[in-house]
Amino acid sequence: MLKPIERRSLADAVYEQLRDAIVSGDLEPGSSLPSERQLREQLGVNRGALREALKRLEEARLVRIRHGGATEVLDFREHAGTSLLEDLLVAPDGSVRTRVARGVIEMRAALAPDIARLAALRGGPDCTERLAEQLVALREADGVLNQQRVALEFWATLVDASDNLAYRLAYNSLREGYVRFMHLLSPVLADEVGDVDAYQSIADAVAAGESEAAYDQAKALLARGTGTMTALMDAVGRQQTETP
Amino acid sequence: MLKPIERRSLADAVYEQLRDAIVSGDLEPGSSLPSERQLREQLGVNRGALREALKRLEEARLVRIRHGGATEVLDFREHAGTSLLEDLLVAPDGSVRTRVARGVIEMRAALAPDIARLAALRGGPDCTERLAEQLVALREADGVLNQQRVALEFWATLVDASDNLAYRLAYNSLREGYVRFMHLLSPVLADEVGDVDAYQSIADAVAAGESEAAYDQAKALLARGTGTMTALMDAVGRQQTETP
C-alpha cells in the first residue's frame, strides 16, 4: 500500500518551524521576532516565502505583525484558535500528545449529544435515508478502521441535519486531526464503533424526532470512548506533564 | 469614544474579497481560480500580495493549490475549520447572520456544562480564588456590556481549569467573533449575565469539586441565553433562508 508523497513548499517549512518554536516556548510570548531581513537570511529563503509564512502565523494568531514595528510573539493559549488543534495533536517528533488527544475526545463527547438532539429537531427525510444507508455500511464494514470511517460519515450526516454551521466547522476541524491518527485511536474507539445497535438507536430517535432520546443515546454511546481514553491515560501515567 | 482605525494590507483586502466570493457561492466549489498572473492583473496588485492571500485561503481550506496545476475552489461547508466562523458571523454588508449566531450560542451551551464539570474535577485553589474575584467584579459591574465582559473572563478561568486545550482553543475562536458583536447580543444575554447567583452556584460547585452539580448549574444558566435566542429567531422569522 503506497502513500502519496507529501510536499512542502518553502513557506510551509518556514511556517512549521516558527510555529513549533512558538508552541514549544523557544520563542517566548511577548518577545519580538527578528526583522524579516534577518530571518530571511537565517532561514536561507527569500523574503516572499518568509512573508507568506508570517501571514499564516498571523492568521493563526501566533504572532502580531505591525507595519513599521516589530513582529511580536503571542501566547498561543491565549489567542490561537481551533485551527491549531490539529497541529498540536502531533509533536514535532511525530508522537501523539495524549493530553491533547484526551481533550479532543472530551470535546467530541460534549458536542455529539447536542448534535443528535438538534438533528432530531431539524432533520428531514433525506437525513433519515442517509442514516439508514450508513447503518447498513456500518454493519458490513470489516475492521475497526473501516468502522471508524463509516461512523465519521454517520456523524457528518447528523451534523448537517443539525443545521448549525458552528458544529459543521468544528466537526471539520476535529476530523482533520482525527483522520491522521485514526489508527492510533482504534483501540480506544473499537468498543464504540462496534456497537451498531447504539447507532441504530440514535438514528431511530432522530428519524422519530425524539430529541431527548437522541441526546441520551448519543451521550451513552460517546461515553464509552471517553471512558476508555481516561482509563488509558491513568494507566500510562504521567509522560506528558510538560508543555503544552 | 473614539475607535482605533483599522488598517488593511493589500493581501488582507484580497483575502477578504476572495473569501466572500467563495462563501457567497460566486466562486463555485470545484471550479478553478484564474492563474495568479491573471488574478494579479484583475485585482491590480502585485503577485506577492496575491500569493499571501492565496496562502491564507489555503490555510483556511477554502482553496486547494497545486504546484503546476490550477487552484481549485473547495466547498467551505465540507472543509473549512472553525477559524471561518468569525468571518461568517458578519455578512459583507456588515449585518450579523442570525442563523450563524444561533449556532454559536448553541455550541456555547453544549460546551459550557462540560467545561464546568471538568473544572470541578481538575481545578485547583488558584482557580477558586480567581472565580471569587470575578464574582465580586460581576456584582460590581454596571451595564450589561460590562457584565458580559466579566462573564467572559469567568468562563476563561473555568476553561483553563478544565485543563483541556481543545476547549481553550475553541473558547478563543468563539470569543473572537463574540467580542466584535457583544453589544448586539446584550439583549439576548442580559438575563443570563445578570444572574450573579447562578454564577456563584457554579463557582461554589467547582470549588467543592462537585462536578455533576457544576455541570447542572452551568447547563441551567446557559439555557437562558439559548432560549432567548431561539425565541428571537422565531419572532424575527425567516430573513435568512438562503446561503449560507
Next chain:
DNA sequence: GAGGTCAACTGGTATGACCAGTTGGCCGGA
C-alpha cells in the same frame, strides 16, 4: 522638561526574471 525633527530602523508593495511541476497535444514506432 515639553515638543518638534529626523535618521534609522521596521514591515508593505512593486517588478521582472527564472525554476519546477502539470497538462495536453503532437508525432513516431509497434
Next chain:
DNA sequence: TCCGGCCAACTGGTCATACCAGTTGACCTC
C-alpha cells in the same frame, strides 16, 4: 489503430532588488 515518449505552453514556486510607508528613539531646540 494504438501506445509510448516527447515537448511546448501553461500552472504555481522561488528569487533578487528596489522603493514606499509607518514606527521608534535619539537628539536638538525652545
